[in-house]
Structures are given as C-alpha cells and as structure tokens.
Amino acid sequence: MNELTLFPYGISILEIIYVVSSVLFILGLKKLSHPLTARRGNILAAVGMGLAIVATILFHKKDGEAIGNIPWIIAAIVAGTIIGWVIAVRVKMTAMPQLVSFFNGMGGAAAALISMMEFPHVHSDLIAAHGMANGQVLAILLGLVIGSVSWAGSMIAFGKLDGWIGDLRVKSMKYVNVGILLVITGMVIYVMTRNVQHASELNHWIYIIFAVAVVYGVLFVMPIGGADMPVVISLLNSFTGVAAAMGGFLYNNQSMLTGGILVGSAGTILTILMCRAMNRSLLNVIVGVFGGGGRTGIDTAGTVKEITLSDAAVLLSYSKKVVIVPGYGLAVAQAQHICHELDKLLDQKGVEVKYAIHPVAGRMPGHMNVLLAEADVPYEQLIESDEINPDLPGTDVVMVIGANDVVNPAAEDDPSSPIYGMPIVKAREARNIIVMKRGMGKGYAAIENLLFFDDKTRMLFGDAKTSLQNLVNEVKNL
Amino acid sequence: MENVLGFFLQHREAIFIVILSVFLGIEVISHVPAILHTPLMSGANAIHGVVIIGAIIVMGHADTTGSMILGFLAVVLGTLNVVGGFVVTDRMLEMFKKKK
Numbered sequence: 102m103n104e105l106t107l108f109p110y111g112i113s114i115l116e117i118i119y120v121v122s123s124v125l126f127i128l129g130l131k132k133l134s135h136p137l138t139a140r141r142g143n144i145l146a147a148v149g150m151g152l153a154i155v156a157t158i159l160f161h162k163k164d165g166e167a168i169g170n171i172p173w174i175i176a177a178i179v180a181g182t183i184i185g186w187v188i189a190v191r192v193k194m195t196a197m198p199q200l201v202s203f204f205n206g207m208g209g210a211a212a213a214l215i216s217m218m219e220f221p222h223v224h225s226d227l228i229a230a231h232g233m234a235n236g237q238v239l240a241i242l243l244g245l246v247i248g249s250v251s252w253a254g255s256m257i258a259f260g261k262l263d264g265w266i267g268d269l270r271v272k273s274m275k276y277v278n279v280g281i282l283l284v285i286t287g288m289v290i291y292v293m294t295r296n297v298q299h300a301s302e303l304n305h306w307i308y309i310i311f312a313v314a315v316v317y318g319v320l321f322v323m324p325i326g327g328a329d330m331p332v333v334i335s336l337l338n339s340f341t342g343v344a345a346a347m348g349g350f351l352y353n354n355q356s357m358l359t360g361g362i363l364v365g366s367a368g369t370i371l372t373i374l375m376c377r378a379m380n381r382s383l384l385n386v387i388v389g390v391f392g393g394g395g396r397t398g399i400d401t402a403g404t405v406k407e408i409t410l411s412d413a414a415v416l417l418s419y420s421k422k423v424v425i426v427p428g429y430g431l432a433v434a435q436a437q438h439i440c441h442e443l444d445k446l447l448d449q450k451g452v453e454v455k456y457a458i459h460p461v462a463g464r465m466p467g468h469m470n471v472l473l474a475e476a477d478v479p480y481e482q483l484i485e486s487d488e489i490n491p492d493l494p495g496t497d498v499v500m501v502i503g504a505n506d507v508v509n510p511a512a513e514d515d516p517s518s519p520i521y522g523m524p525i526v527k528a529r530e531a532r533n534i535i536v537m538k539r540g541m542g543k544g545y546a547a548i549e550n551l552l553f554f555d556d557k558t559r560m561l562f563g564d565a566k567t568s569l570q571n572l573v574n575e576v577k578n579l
Numbered sequence: 580m581e582n583v584l585g586f587f588l589q590h591r592e593a594i595f596i597v598i599l600s601v602f603l604g605i606e607v608i609s610h611v612p613a614i615l616h617t618p619l620m621s622g623a624n625a626i627h628g629v630v631i632i633g634a635i636i637v638m639g640h641a642d643t644t645g646s647m648i649l650g651f652l653a654v655v656l657g658t659l660n661v662v663g664g665f666v667v668t669d670r671m672l673e674m675f676k677k678k679k
Contacts, residue, residue: 127603132623132670134611143622147665154661157632161639168639170647177638179649181658188659189666194674200667201621208660209631214653215633218646236581236590245660251637297678333618341627348633350593360629362597365622366604371616378613458614466616474674485613 115160115484118152118187119356125149126360130367139263154178163352194475195435197305198465199262202255202334205341209251211423212344213311216245218353221301228300234293240302242289245307246314259335261322269323281317285310319394325386332386339368345363368429377521378460383576401566403540408559410568413535414575417443418450420497424489426457426526430503434452434565437476440502443573444478450576455482457489457499457526459507487528498525501552503538503565505563534558618671625664631657 125145132142161168168174185204192200221243227235254519260266292306325333346361348354376383408416412423417423431437431517444454456473463469470483475485486507501508507526513519528534529552540562553557561568585596611619634657638650 126629127607130604130619130623130626131607133619134608134624136612136615136617136675139615139618139622139675140669143618143625143665143668143672145659146622146626150626150631150661150665152655153629153632154635157635158639161636163636163640166640168635170638170641173647173651174635174638174654178658179655181655184655185659185663186666188661189670192667194671197621197667197671200663201617201624204660204663204667205624207631207656207663208624208627211634211653211660212630214649214656215630215637217651218637218641218649231582232647236586236589302634306624324591331617331620337629338620338624341630342623345627345633346597346629348630351667352633352636353593354632355596357629357632358596359600360592362600363604363607364602364623367608368620369603369606370608371611371620371623374611374613375616416631450631460613467614468617469672470614471674480675483614541656 102393104194107426111160112162114157116355117482118156118160119354119465121155121400122149122156122356123228123359125152126363130363135393135518137215141213145336156173177539193435194472197431197471198334198468199259200558202259202262202330202337205334206252206255206259209248209337209344212244212248212253212341212348213314214248215250215348215351216241217307220307221299221304223300225299228298233295233303234302238293239345241349242310243290244344244351245310245339246285247347249311249314250321251337253315253345254322254333254337254340255318257319258330258337261548263328266323268326270323272405274320274324278317279319280315281320281443284515285313285317288313321387329386331468332372332379332383333463335368335375336370336383336387337366342366343454355548356383360400373546375461375466380475398457405553405560406558408535408561408576410561412570413559413561414572414579416533416535417447417500417572418576419500420452421448421500422492423497423500424496424531425450425454425456426459426462426499426501426504426508426528428459428502428504428507430463430505430537432463432468432472432503434503434567436502436566437478439470439566439569439579440475441473441478443569443576444540445481447571455492456488457486459504459526460484460524461466462504486524490527490530493530495508496531498533499526499528499534501528501534501536501538505538505550508552510552514551528552529555529557532557535561537561537563537565539564614675618658618668618675621664621668621671625661627669628661628664631661633657 109396126149129312132138132236154305190426223237288310290301342361342364396402458469507528510529512520512523512525634653638654641647641650
C-alpha cells in the first residue's frame with residue numbers, strides 16, 4: 102500500500118512506458134533492416150528494453166502488490182549482464198551464428214521457466230468459472246511447450262555449429278517427431294480438460310510436458326544439416342518470440358505481446374526469405390530430404406586439372422580483373438584475413454579485385470559480409486552475385502574459395518537437380534577459374550559440380566587458410 | 580462454441596494486438612537486403628528478450644525458496660538474452676560502419 106500512495110499514477114506511467122518501448126521496438130526493427138540506420142535501430146530497441154525493465158521493477162503491480170525481492174532481481178540482472186556482455190564481446194566473429202542461437206535458447210528457457218512457475222498460481226476463481234480450458238492455462242502451456250522446444254533446439258543448433266554435435270539422420274525420424282508432437286498436443290488437451298479446483302493438482306503434468314517438449318526440440322534439430330542451421334536458428338528465434346508473447350498474454354502485458362509477436366512474425370518472414378535465397382521450401386529444410394534425385398554427374402564427369410601454387414600466383418598477378426567467390430570453406434578455415442592480404446597484394450600490382458557475395462554464402466545469410474568486414478575488406482569491394490554476374494565474362498580469373506553449390510552450373514542447366522533454379526554466381530563465364538577446395542568432396546547439396554571439370558577450371562587442393570598463405574608468399578616473391 | 584466466442588470477447592484487445600503486430604512484423608522487414616539478414620536476426624533475437632519482464636514479475640512475487648531459485652534463474656537467462664543479443668548485434672553492425 103505504501104507504494105500506492107507514493108506513486109498513485111504508477112500503473113499509468115508503466116503503461117505509457119510500455120507503449121513507448123513497443124514503439125521503440127518497432128522503430129528499431131525497421132531501422133535494423135536498412136544498412137545505414139541499422140546500428141541506431143539496434144540501440145533504439147535496446148533503450149526500449151531498458152525502459153521496460155526499469156519501469157516494470159518500479160511500477161508493476163500484480164493484484165495490487167508491488168514487485169518484491171528487488172535486491173535479488175537486481176543481482177540476477179547484474180549477473181546476466183556481466184555474463185552476456187563478456188560472452189558477446191569475447192566471441193570470434195566466425196562463431197557469431199552459434200552465439201545468436203545460444204542467446205535465443207536462453208530466452209526460450211526463461212519463457213519455459215515462467216510458465217512452470219505461473220502454472221500453480223492460476224487463479225482458482227478462474228478455474229471455477231471456466232474450468233481448466235481458459236486463456237491463461239492455454240498461454241502458460243503454449244509458452245512452456247514453445248519455450249522448451251526453442252531452448253532445446255537452440256542448444257543443439259549451437260552444438261552443431263560449434264562442431265561438437267554431429268548430424269543424426271534416421272529415415273523414420275520424421276514419423277517419430279510427428280508422433281511426439283501429437284503426444285504433446287494430447288497432453289495439453291488432457292491438462293486443459295481436467296476437472297480440478299487448483300491448477301497445482303496437475304503440477305506433475307507440467308514437468309512431463311516440459312521433458313517431452315525438450316526431447317522434441319532435440320530430435321527436431323538433430324537431423325538438420327549444418328548448412329541449414331541458419332534457417333533453423335531463425336525459425337527457433339521466431340518460436341521464442343511467440344513464447345515471449347504468451348507471457349504477454351498471461352500478464353496482459355502489451356510490451357511483451359508486441360515485442361514477442363513482432364519477432365515471431367518478422368522471424369518467420371526472415372526464415373522464408375532465407376529459404377528462398379536457397380530456392381527451397383521451409384518444409385524441405387525441416388523434413389530434410391535434400392540431395393535426392395538429380396543427375397549424379399557420373400556420366401558427365403571428366404577429369405579435374407590441378408594448378409601449382411606458382412602458376413596460380415602468376416595467373417593472378419598478371420590479370421586485370423579478379424573476382425573472389427568466398428564460401429563456407431573460407432569461413433570454416435577462418436581465412437578471411439589472409440584472403441584480404443592477398444587481395445591487397447594484388448591491388449598493389451594493379452589488379453582489380455572484387456568479391457562476389459552469394460546471398461547464402463557463409464554460415465548464415467549475410468554472414469560473409471560480416472566476416473569480410475571484420476578483415477577490413479572495403480565495403481565497395483563486396484558485390485552481390487546478381488550485380489557481378491554481368492561482369493564475369495570480362496573477368497580474367499574467378500577464384501572460388503571453399504564455395505561449391507553457389508557456383509554450380511547445375512542450378513541453371515539441369516532441371517532435375519535439387520538446386521535447379523537457385524541463383525548462382527556464374528563463375529564458369531570467366532576466362533579462368535581457380536577453385537580452392539579441401540578435396541573432391543561434394544557440397545552440402547551432395548551433387549556433383551560440373552564447374553570443377555570445366556576446361557577453364559584449375560583446382561588448388563588444400564586447407565583454404567594454408568593455400569592462401571602459400572599463395573600470398575608466392576605472389577610476394579614474384 | 581460459446582466458450583470460444585467468450586474467449587474471443589474476453590481477450591479481444593490482445594488478439595487485436597497480435598494480428599496487427601503480425602502484419603507489422605512482416606511489413607517492417609520484408610525489404611531487408613540479404614547482407615543484413617544475420618544482424619537483423621540477431622537484433623530480433625535480442626528483442627524477444629522482453630520475456631525478461633515476465634521473469635521479473637515472477638521473481639517479484641516469488642515466496643518459496645524453490646520459486647526464488649527458478650525466478651532468479653529466469654531473470655539471469657532473460658538478461659543474457661537481452662544483453663548478449665544487443666551487444667552481439669552492435670558488434671556486427673560496427674564492422675559494417677568501420678570501413679567507410
């Protein structure tokens with residue numbers, strides 16, 4: 102009551118701040134989608150978040166009761182801030198995707214915990230009036246299921262991108278997954294149709310649902326291949342958004358509701374955009390039936406021709422125009438710095454060097470830009486594949502570093518190929534092509550790449566970083 | 580049927596917000612260039628950290644040791660999501676700015 106007399110308008114202030122923070126979230130997201138304003142957008146959203154947090158601590162009331170345990174809350178926020186900040190600042194740029202996944206999982210776990218704790222507190226009046234089948238129970242259960250799936254899934258995605266969890270592909274997996282999903286739905290319906298006085302009588306079901314949802318999250322992500330992880334992370338990101346929105350529904354909190362749903366829908370669209378860049382459907386990614394069908398290439402495969410380091414160095418040094426096509430392999434080998442060194446060296450020799458960035462190059466769409474930016478490659482040198490394609494016939498050398506599917510001509514020639522229709526960097530149109538690869542392994546799509554057998558193509562086998570380092574030395578010695 | 584209609588009436592404001600937010604979210608980011616997909620995803624990731632508000636509310640009304648521990652954990656995880664998300668996004672975007 103003390104609090105009420107101190108701040109008679111506390112609730113109004115709180116609601117106003119929630120409106121302000123919702124507007125800041127929207128503006129932030131809007132600005133984040135334009136290169137020039139992106140950074141400001143991020144800061145705006147962060148300010149909105151800060152306002153909402155402080156206002157909640159100061160002014161929030163539940164059944165007339167102010168927020169208690171404030172020292173503990175502040176301690177938790179301080180702890181979370183320090184840990185989050187340190188991790189975020191320390192991590193390498195190449196590890197960015199798994200970090201996003203990790204933080205996403207944390208949000209999902211928080212949502213699941215909230216649901217677990219709120220379930221026993223569902224008001225008995227509400228249950229008496231509407232039974233268990235009411236909006237609050239539904240919001241709690243959905244928040245629990247979605248949050249848990251998002252947490253478990255994100256942790257697996259994190260582990261996969263970090264390389265300590267492999268793919269697990271069993272054909273019957275999708276049936277198992279559908280089965281588990283049905284079991285979860287059944288349990289939710291079961292809980293909501295029980296006839297009880299207090300929700301706490303059904304507490305054990307909450308833990309069972311949590312456990313099964315975690316299993317589902319794990320099995321859902323396990324079979325999905327490494328190159329598809331970004332799509333999955335984006336999808337799980339929108340899941341967590343929806344889980345947060347469930348909390349907004351539960352507390353009648355507009356800030357949580359707008360923030361959560363906004364991320365839920367924006368995340369879904371982003372997921373679809375990512376899939377489209379790879380010319381695949383979301384269902385295709387999730388069920389994971391990639392690599393089937395299509396010509397295997399055995400009939401057309403000729404022999405590959407290798408190139409020596411010194412020949413490659415000469416070829417590059419005496420070219421006018423060189424286009425580098427970086428891919429997954431460059432990111433994995435963390436060769437972006439040495440790659441930039443090579444392009445500076447060539448630039449000094451009067452060679453015009455550009456980078457052709459395919460929308461899905463790297464481990465996430467746009468990830469290659471971040472990586473090359475980290476290595477100080479000037480922005481003007483990074484050209485999107487659609488824009489650079491018309492220039493390629495006049496290009497002396499295209500150097501493909503650790504990329505495969507994004508330069509595969511099958512996407513244009515072979516209607517039966519699983520990647521048919523995907524926009525590619527038309528590397529084969531250049532006068533010479535040098536392909537740096539670890540070995541003759543296939544790309545993620547597991548299809549043969551005829552570019553490697555082209556008459557104009559020379560292969561330079563080896564780890565991208567070592568090869569580039571050697572190439573830099575050779576060019577220096579010329 | 581009566582239940583469903585009653586449910587709608589009771590929560591019509593929230594349902595309204597949900598529907599409008601869905602369209603808003605689609606509209607706001609539908610023209611994003613591919614190079615910003617990763618930072619945008621990361622930024623959106625930070626925004627769903629609003630779940631921390633729920634965690635604060637739960638913690639603020641926790642009365643047993645068990646719920647205190649879980650509440651504390653929820654606030655820490657929520658903060659990780661918020662702070663980590665925004666800082667990482669800023670780091671990514673900083674790289675884009677530097678090279679002008």
